[in-house]
Amino acid sequence: MEIKKQTSLRGEIAVPGDKSISHRAVMFGSLAEGTTKITHFLNGADCLSTISCFRKMGINIEQHASEILVHGKGLHGLCAPDSILDVGNSGTTTRLISGILAGQDFVSELNGDASIQSRPMKRIMTPLLSMGADITSIRGNGCAPLRISGRPLHAVHYNSPVASAQVKSCVLLAGMYADGITSVTEPVLSRNHTEIMLNYFGAQVTSQGTTASIHPDPALEAREIRVPGDISSAAYFIAAGLLTPNSEILIRNVGINPTRDGILRVCKEMGADITLLNVSQDGEPTADLLVRTSSLHGTTVGGEIIPALIDEIPMIAVMAAFAEGTTVIKDAQELKVKESNRIEVMVDNLKRMGADIEATDDGMIIRGGVPLHGAVIDSHLDHRIAMSFAVAGTICDGPVEIEGAECVNISYPEFYQDLYGLARV
Secondary structure, eight states: OEEOOOSOBEEEEOOOBOHHHHHHHHHHHHTSEEEEEEESOOOSHHHHHHHHHHHHTTOEEEEOSSOEEEEEEOTTOOOOOSSOEEEETOHHHHHHHHHHHTTSSSEEEEEEOTTGGGSOOHHHHHHHHHTTOEEEETTSSSSSSEEEEOOOBOOOEEEOSSOOHHHHHHHHHHHTTBSSOEEEEOSSOOOOHHHHHHHHHTOOEEEETTEEEEOSSOOOBOOEEEOOBOHHHHHHHHHHHHHSTTOEEEEEEEEOOTTTTHHHHHHHHTTOEEEEEEEEOSSSOEEEEEEEOOOOBOOEEOGGGGGGTGGGHHHHHHHHHHSBSEEEEOSOGGGGGSSSOHHHHHHHHHHHTTOEEEEETTEEEEEOOOOOBOOEEEOTTOHHHHHHHHHHHTTSBSOEEEETGGGGGGTOTTHHHHHHHTBOO
16 A cells, blocks of 8 residues: 655544444343344454354354344353354454353353464453363463363452553453452553443443452343444544644544543643544544644653553654654553564554654654655554554655555454545645
């Protein structure tokens, strides 16, 4: 894919449904009694992996153009799969479904692509083992493939060493099959979509500070869910609108959950002109985002805000390269164990474009304002890398060629069409 400089981006778009919420809607709908209707579902490869896994466990899931219908069988209604559960590239599928599988009365195996087979799973194995689960890394390296032999679980209070919604959700989901109240305490609060949605389905989940607790054996009931637009997908158009000259973009119905809105807070600190319109606080909060071209300056990104923007850091790094002054990104060691080592990959590719950037152990230092030029970019088949450099390509001098550009299908199959649809020659 070759991306060329644009003189202006104008118009309005609606980005795909939130990936995190789409995953959970299918999972919780499968464990509920009755038919759950999901609209604005993200039809990306990751969420389709979740659908595939639950179909293999006996759940009838209908996919229509405008909606997904999940015919749930209740908390104890899953069947033993007759083949390996293929999670594809999806860390969310792998880690959340492990919590559910740990409490079943059957044996299952999880496996995915090469990226999943290198991503750390000890972070969920440790709390599940403490609950009495039988979960093993088949190759003994703490990664997928995983074998899970379901059994009765014990309630625990788990102190998580990382602020991770996937770890927290895994433990809470296993807690539905435990013999008492299960709690998770994080160092800082991670995204809370699981807590919000489980309560909506009828579970009893409470939150106090950075601790979430769940009562066992909830009676989940089917619901209707409209998935808000994914702020992680909106981030690319926020950045494109801020950085491309003479631009104004309206992004409709974006989720602005406070555990996910770190990108908006950082943009404001960098001097961004972003206006929130039509704000709704019903369930998952949403708003329309009006983004206008802005002169950005450097900032420091670190501490408690990191879990609220971990997936947006590649895009923030590109923004920082075009901003005036120095930006420091720290406390982001988690970037090393995403679909790629995003610290290493961002630094390497931005250097190819002429940026003044250096890697640190937990982030990067970017000295902005240096003119960037086109280059050949290695996406490492990481969708967030590919989309971040596509935005860079609309601003820098000379074309940007992205290798492995099709990986955007994981979360945003129409990304390139939407980006060029805003172009004004």
